Amino acid sequence: MSIEKNDEDLFTLVWLGDSCGEIQFGMKKFINKFTNLNALKEYIIDKPNSSIIVIISDSIPFDGTSFVDSPQICAVYNEKLVCLYSLSEMFSTADKYLKNQQEETKKTSDQSCISKILSIARKYWFLVGLAFSICMAYIFPNLGKTGGYIRSEWTVKYGCVILVFFLSGLSLRTRQLAKEILHIRLHILIQIYSLIVIPVLVYYLTLFLSNTSMNKTLLFGMIIMASTSTTISSNVIMTKNALGNEYAALLNAILGNILGIFLSPAMILFFMKNSMFDYLSNTNNEKQKLDYGHVIKNLTLTVLLPLFIGQIIHLLWAKKIMDIREKFHFSELSSLALLTLVWSVFCTCFSTGSFKTIGTQDLIILMLIDLVIYLFFSSFIFIITRLPIPYWQFSEKDSIAIMFCSASKTLAMGISVINALYGNTNQALTGLLSLPLIMYHAEQLIIGAIQVVLLKNWIKNKLKDNTNIQSTNENEVKTDELQIINVEP
Template sequence: MSNEKNDENLFELVWLGNSSDKALSEINFTHEFTNNYQLKEYIIDKTDSSIIVILSESISFDITSLVECPQICAIYNEKLVCLYCLPRMISSVETYMKNKQQQQEIKKKSNQSCLSKILSIVRKYWFLIGLLLSILIAYIFPNVGKTGGYIRSEWTVKYGCIIFIFFLNGLSIVTRQLAKEVLHIRLHIFVQIYSLIIFPFLVYGLSLLLAKTSMNKTLIFGIIIMASMPPTISGSVIMTKNALGNEYAGLLNAILSSVLGTFLSPAVIFLFMKNSIFDFLSKTSNTQHELNYSHVIKNLCLTILLPLFIGQMIHLLWTKKIIYIREKFHFAELNSLALLIVVWSVFSTVFSTGSFQTIQKIDLLILIFINGGIYILFSLLIIIIARLPVRHWQFSEKDTVAIMFCGVMKNLGMGIPLINALHDNTNQYISDLLPLPLIIYHTEQLLIGTIQVTLLKHWIEKKFNKPTQTLKHNTYVQSNNEDELKTDESETINVAC
């Protein structure tokens, strides 16, 4: 055997034992053997080789017979403890094995780092991943979650999950924290008018232009329904908080929009339905518009307002217990999971009825771009309006962040029951397609909103860290701003996601 200085090519590292017992997965072995005979057969012709054997603790072996083989210069157990080594090779073998151990540790850390990164991404974007999985499962097993399917989703999901979502919202709303924002009336009026009136009417005008094209008319009206929805309570508040905006203003306006939207959104939609372009929608109903409207309001009150009110009453009566339970059982994640079940049910029905086959792929592609464009355009518009340099009008940076998210985010949880109440599955094709624009918009608002959070957070931080001309005044202002910024970052509102 050679006595040259140790390098990577000097030794052959082999494993002796069952492959299932091999704990040193990070080490690349030259060969693996399950018994002594296989090893001896291998080394018969290896007269010039220097072999280091790693032994499994679960295998019985005769170490004496191995030592007699001149090619074997060292024997280690699977914990890399030396059992035997040729005296003249001790230094080289030790150096070689230390290098192997270091490589093993580096690979372990690298694998752990990659795993932690993957888990971090999954935790951050688990809702979007869940959205894709729910659509995939709906495609593979459509008969489970479809309307009239095995679980009767028209009752268990489209009513049960929606009631559960808003009940959790009611349990999660911390009313006392909203007191300081009640008198900010100018901000509240602006947000409500923009979200529930300006937004839907402008999108309605855009939809009339789209109606002149060959795009599917049901999808076009689905865009109108999407635009008429109030903001999602959780999404707008969480985005506002993460961007260091006025989260309490965001929460109050999201709640106010949900209550007003229960009555105003159906009224606006019925107004738009009177256009002759969308006659096919009203003809699918069994009753007149007035009765339909009262029917829709009744459904929305039972599925949205009543659970929200009951949840809030329970929260006010047993605040401490509810806060503990909310944290213990992760209400935010439960809420998102319930929303994914609703999406799964919608797509199960769509795939089971073959409604997707009637839509041209170009229409879906256009819908994705239109929804993304609407979100970005209306985000920029509301920021510009909120920051107009007009005396007694211009809102602060923190208020502007809350205004933007509350003004452009739309509530998927409210949209699904409203569509159900509008048609009661009297026309399955229309009921299948109407939610698609809202589902796509909900996905895009999460993706684009994540980017907006980063940009707006940088804007807020830059504003609060901006130095003034006077050094003494600068120290005072910067200190106050940093304190305010830290306070905002430390405060949390736990709202169902």
Template sequence: MRQRITPINFIKKNWLLSGILFCILLAALFPKFGSKEGPLKTEYSVKYGAVSLMFLISGFSLKTDSIFDTFGRYRLHLFIQIFTFVFVPIYTQCFVKFLSIFGINGWILKGLITVACMPPPVSSAVILTRAAQGNETVAIFNSVVGSFLGIIITPILLLFNLGSTTIVPLFGTVRQLTITVLLPLILGQFLKIFSNIKGHRLPLNSISQGALLFVIYTTFCDTFLVPETGLSALDVIFTIFSVMLLQVVLLTLSFKIANYFKQSFHPSDVIAIVFCATHKSLTLGIPILRIMFHGYSHLSQISLPLLIYHPTQIILGGLLVSQLKDWLQSKKNKKLPV
């Protein structure tokens, strides 16, 4: 007998998605509280607090053997990085050619191409992979590697795709990634190996997802406080529709293509691929756009696709978590002896 679906059951099964929607509502009602100028001091509480906490928990939770095993899986890593930095820009160029037929604002189309050239984020893809019970080690490795590669590859991609480029702040980006990602991961591993708290009952997964929700809330607070862009309502609607369509297609293609290579990728790897290969970094993207198009009157129009892409990937990711988790469980059940 099938369990009756009630609002309570839906929230329990999709609590991360429910939390994301609640954070969006909260940010819409109280945007100044969680903004950069607000009392939460997000430049410290998010960057060095919530994000570092997520990776500290990841470092504590990861099996040391799985870390060393991940280093040798070069085919999997190549697939993710090639999809991120080669396939996505090429596909987006074709997608933009199609959209130009409908007379969409040319600066918005440039903004879509810019988004496609960005590296993956180091937080949302990892936490969503973990929430869907995917291969978290692979997600962490490729998010970190992708972010470092983006320092070099993103300017080159922008040069080829837009005919203009910029110098990414190398030292600042490396320093931030080291402090907020690598050091917490290493510290988490040291705590796991050398501490006496291995038998803990702390809800680490819930704490980590709670930290992600805090990041999402503050991100949306800043999004809702963005000044008027000067775009028409039709331009904004077209941008939202274009970004959602682009992401849905990329999520579907990444899943289908990765799942095709069943002999090379485990189902848990496929989940990591879906999130890591399609997500794009707002943290690195916005500074790049501000450097590239400083003084341009069209900066707000170029930035709009990235501002929409970031929250949309989180919302769509939240929607996919329970489906991917069920899909993974079905794959495991097929392998069980009858």
């Protein structure tokens, strides 16, 4: 007799012993588990036609004679799958069956492990893509560098930015935002905190760090990072997943990116007046002198105009655009465009040797500083919104939207601002200035994913508490009514 694929239910696997032995054994297809022999015998009394294989724990003394009077038990094995007892005609069949079960369990475990890895990769594919983009830039720097084979200063640095904001314009659900327009207090808090408070505080932090040996270009890159507007997609997704006010996040993502076109360059140029950053101003060449009007014109053409055109098309053919958006995955296309932009920036950095001027210590410190900045500003604004002050405290859902919109910074707008400031005049400089923002963007995605889980559980617990309170109040009302009825004659 041999085991075929259709014979997988030929035997019934039974575990005899404590649970620890089962874990060590690693077999998952046990139909029943018993802690003593008497319980096992009671089980098989009603199963005269069954074929049972018993795996016995080392904690139970084995006595072969105990199984002789139970013909349903075909074989008994210990935890190491050594046969202790078997009906002579069933030994070969039972042994093959157990080996098949082990292989199936191992295969299932391997598939489960691969499935988990793929699931994590799908969930954090942008971070995986970010690492891949940087690796490709390191291996093939001449392909995507400024002035390289594909002329990335035009095809990528303008093309990808325009594509990102055009797709954002096509995706904006304007009509669903009408109810959020009147939440003036929420919008003002987010925009002031994101575009004024954070830039100013980070600016003073960089002044403090300038007294150290840290690279000054990276410090100014931190200022640019802090001065950019909120993201236009990831903060909305995280707010939604955390059960926060999705439409408030979406409206402020739009508002922040429009205001950022005018405020971000103004803040950056204001901070640049500090003599510490004189070497960034290009003041030695009047033709290359930084001009606010030129920066606004550049951002209007690459950010505001594509966003506006995309929104007009969405309003005219909303239903068709919705179908196309789902079919072609606009969100993923935008992320791919961002990754291409990052790849191009790093190609230029590696080709010009920009990173050779930065020590490993500076990179580690920059990574830690970006992490602290995001954690501090996201936590601080969340605490501010929950202060129990009359007429001030925001709802739980609004607080989540405020937190994600206030502390997150957009990669697309940041690199656009850097390109608008310097264009192709200083390739090495643009790469270094982009580095703090790229690191910050990656870290805010990682930390944001953890925050989503914590905030989602917080909202669910709040809902449970409110439900319990409501249920208690209803019971009290019913009790009062019964008391009143009993008192009345």
